[in-house]
Amino acid sequence: MTTVAVTPDPEITPKSADAALGTTRSDRVKRRLTSRWATLAAIIIATVWTVPTFGLLLSSFRPADQISTSGWWTFFSDPQLTLDNYSEVLFSSSASSPQLGEYFVNSLAIAIPGTLIPLVLASLAAYAFAWVKFKGSSTLFVIVFALQIVPLQMALIPLLQLFVTFLQPFQTALSEAVPFISERQFLPVWIAHAVFGLPLAIFLLHNFISEIPSEVIEAARVDGAGHGQIFFRIILPLAMPAIASFAIFQFLWVWNDLLVALVFSSGTPDTAPLTQRLAELAGSRGENWERLTAGAFVSLVVPLLVFFGLQRYFVRGLLAGSAKG
Amino acid sequence: MASPGIPALGWVTPALLLAAGIVGWPLAGVLIATAAIAFLPDRIRRSARLVAWLLGAVAVVVSSVVVEAGQEQPVGVWPWAAAAGLSVVGVLGYFADHDDDSKPMLVFLMPAALLLTVGLVYPALRTAMLAFTDRTGAFNGVDNFVWMFTQPEALITLGNTVVWVVLVPLLSTVIGLAYAVFIDKTRGERIYKMLVFMPMAISFVGAGIIWKFMYAYRGAEQDQIGLVNQILVWFGQQPQQILQNSPWNTLALIIVMVWIQTGFAMVVLSASIKGVPLEQLEAAEIDGANPWQRFANVTLPGIRTSLVVVVTTISIATLKVFDIVRTMTAGNFNTSVIANEMYTQAFRSGEPGRGAALALILFIMVLPIVVYNIRVLNQQKAIR
Numbered sequence A: 001m002t003t004v005a006v007t008p009d010p011e012i013t014p015k016s017a018d019a020a021l022g023t024t025r026s027d028r029v030k031r032r033l034t035s036r037w038a039t040l041a042a043i044i045i046a047t048v049w050t051v052p053t054f055g056l057l058l059s060s061f062r063p064a065d066q067i068s069t070s071g072w073w074t075f076f077s078d079p080q081l082t083l084d085n086y087s088e089v090l091f092s093s094s095a096s097s098p099q100l101g102e103y104f105v106n107s108l109a110i111a112i113p114g115t116l117i118p119l120v121l122a123s124l125a126a127y128a129f130a131w132v133k134f135k136g137s138s139t140l141f142v143i144v145f146a147l148q149i150v151p152l153q154m155a156l157i158p159l160l161q162l163f164v165t166f167l168q169p170f171q172t173a174l175s176e177a178v179p180f181i182s183e184r185q186f187l188p189v190w191i192a193h194a195v196f197g198l199p200l201a202i203f204l205l206h207n208f209i210s211e212i213p214s215e216v217i218e219a220a221r222v223d224g225a226g227h228g229q230i231f232f233r234i235i236l237p238l239a240m241p242a243i244a245s246f247a248i249f250q251f252l253w254v255w256n257d258l259l260v261a262l263v264f265s266s267g268t269p270d271t272a273p274l275t276q277r278l279a280e281l282a283g284s285r286g287e288n289w290e291r292l293t294a295g296a297f298v299s300l301v302v303p304l305l306v307f308f309g310l311q312r313y314f315v316r317g318l319l320a321g322s323a324k325g
Numbered sequence B: 001m002a003s004p005g006i007p008a009l010g011w012v013t014p015a016l017l018l019a020a021g022i023v024g025w026p027l028a029g030v031l032i033a034t035a036a037i038a039f040l041p042d043r044i045r046r047s048a049r050l051v052a053w054l055l056g057a058v059a060v061v062v063s064s065v066v067v068e069a070g071q072e073q074p075v076g077v078w079p080w081a082a083a084a085g086l087s088v089v090g091v092l093g094y095f096a097d098h099d100d101d102s103k104p105m106l107v108f109l110m111p112a113a114l115l116l117t118v119g120l121v122y123p124a125l126r127t128a129m130l131a132f133t134d135r136t137g138a139f140n141g142v143d144n145f146v147w148m149f150t151q152p153e154a155l156i157t158l159g160n161t162v163v164w165v166v167l168v169p170l171l172s173t174v175i176g177l178a179y180a181v182f183i184d185k186t187r188g189e190r191i192y193k194m195l196v197f198m199p200m201a202i203s204f205v206g207a208g209i210i211w212k213f214m215y216a217y218r219g220a221e222q223d224q225i226g227l228v229n230q231i232l233v234w235f236g237q238q239p240q241q242i243l244q245n246s247p248w249n250t251l252a253l254i255i256v257m258v259w260i261q262t263g264f265a266m267v268v269l270s271a272s273i274k275g276v277p278l279e280q281l282e283a284a285e286i287d288g289a290n291p292w293q294r295f296a297n298v299t300l301p302g303i304r305t306s307l308v309v310v311v312t313t314i315s316i317a318t319l320k321v322f323d324i325v326r327t328m329t330a331g332n333f334n335t336s337v338i339a340n341e342m343y344t345q346a347f348r349s350g351e352p353g354r355g356a357a358l359a360l361i362l363f364i365m366v367l368p369i370v371v372y373n374i375r376v377l378n379q380q381k382a383i384r
Helices: A017-060 A074-078 A082-090 A100-131 A137-147 A158-178 A187-209 A215-220 A225-238 A241-254 A258-265 A274-284 A289-309 A311-324 B007-016 B016-020 B025-039 B040-073 B078-098 B102-130 B143-148 B150-184 B191-202 B202-212 B227-234 B248-274 B278-286 B291-302 B304-319 B323-327 B340-349 B354-383
Strands: none
Touching: A017 A074, A017 A289, A017 B150, A017 B191, A017 B202, A017 B227, A017 B248, A074 B227, A082 A100, A082 A289, A100 A137, A100 A187, A100 A241, A100 A274, A100 A289, A100 B007, A100 B102, A137 A187, A137 B102, A137 B354, A158 A187, A158 B354, A187 A215, A187 A241, A187 A258, A187 B102, A215 A225, A225 A241, A225 B102, A225 B278, A241 A289, A241 A311, A241 B202, A241 B354, A258 A274, A274 A289, A274 B202, A274 B304, A274 B323, A311 B191, A311 B248, B016 B143, B078 B354, B102 B354, B143 B150, B143 B354, B150 B191, B150 B248, B150 B304, B150 B340, B150 B354, B191 B248, B191 B304, B202 B248, B202 B323, B248 B291, B248 B304, B248 B323, B278 B291, B291 B304, B323 B340, B340 B354
């Protein structure tokens, strides 16, 4: 995204020199005044928006006894930092501590397939909607679009029943046949995330893919390329920016999700993601701030890395989604 | 019994079995039937389509009867599943008859169509029916809805949801718009944007913890560790149990959501503001409009579509909000909202009927937004 637009200087295009001088001078003063207040307001908003996160980050590095007795702002008069909180929440072997290391792995194991599965299915479907002419295509597309806004709460209870009826026996049989596969698996969570991510993914990718110039695709067709070749050789490379930005979205969404995890994962260290463990900690031991602050930051590391590293794609995906829908 | 398993192994292996897991066998039947249509010679395709429909229908009905027998659940929901399966076969089979693109169309569209039908359409219909049953699964008419609109606790939940859905989009959009205007074309615009946008990347659970810490309460005689209470103390006030005092605790939770959503509003509106034609702004300036008039009469109309998009998107997100309430108060102290209550009723209190009824209400509240968005979509399609 370009942030600086090319602005023609208003002072260059005055009608008469005198009038221009007068207006521009008063204008300049007025603009400076308003912009001064505006800048102040902007700084205040930016501060209010940043301080909560900053306070928590600073706290997570303070010794436990200090967190619970004094505010993090006293750090500036009495600076003391430690990594103990992190080593405790991540690696401690005592049963009462959070041991977030395992949950961190679970979160990754949920988020990566939870991103890839809907992405693959959606790009296939988006291509079909955009470039394969068939009757009822637009009706079907509107239906998919409408599904996007069905709250996922509507699907939870029956979906869980479906999983229990069909998937569970299958998983149990599998783990009995192959002993080293755990009976509790991520399969239900992956499928749930794929289902809930699909409508939006199809919609966004369709918007992008349908705007690829038709000459490109027709040229390929003339050369004898089939749908498969067009999809892999032309659509996928050209749609990479859109795919990347949606991938970031879906990844963040899955990583940050709590509801799907609560309903479809078991809540044990086998399959529960970080968010679930953290929500538990916040509820049951709301006063153990040294664990909560460090734990919260462990869960924030990946999304913040993704955010700062891939910000451009993130913003682009956001704009693609909102400018159209 | 299974070994606890190394996480890495636990999830690699089932990946191979994903396809088999997604399609229960009635759906496998549907899949084979439709695939069969696509690859048959043209002459017999038409009649094969009919056979495939019948096969799919039989597969769905037989499997539902089997499940039904083992589950002791009321008959009457499974015809929906049969209808859903049939419609997939029917619709796709119909296309298959009509043009040469049908084969790739089936391959490209089938997986997503199957997953959406089984995972979203069917469960949503089933939830709608579940809303009219009691905890034993027997039909009980509109009792769940009567409960919802008569019990004080349930009424508070509905009221809170309304407050949320009014305040969050309003505040986020206004603050986001003001901020976008203030920082437009200033130095360091990117950093300004990043600071306010950052909460978007943070999970609702993480945000909940961050703000729980902000609101943390200590008795008046102790040092405060929560910034909000410390500020109260600095101004000579008593520290408050912010998350426990109704109705202010709902407002405290709403602030968290606003904190998250403002960045979204700001980024979208900022991009939209940059799209307002400079000529119009200059023309207004030459006509002697002051900055406020320029904003109200030129910029604001220019970004109207984006404003609508931002407000609807945030409204939908707000209606579904669950994690913040769950993490910060778990819905206690009169702070519950529909999405949280739905979870509590269905998965904690063993009242799936009530949970489904709440989900249905949520859907009805979102419905106007769906209709509006479909209209916008159709208009855009017409333009394109």
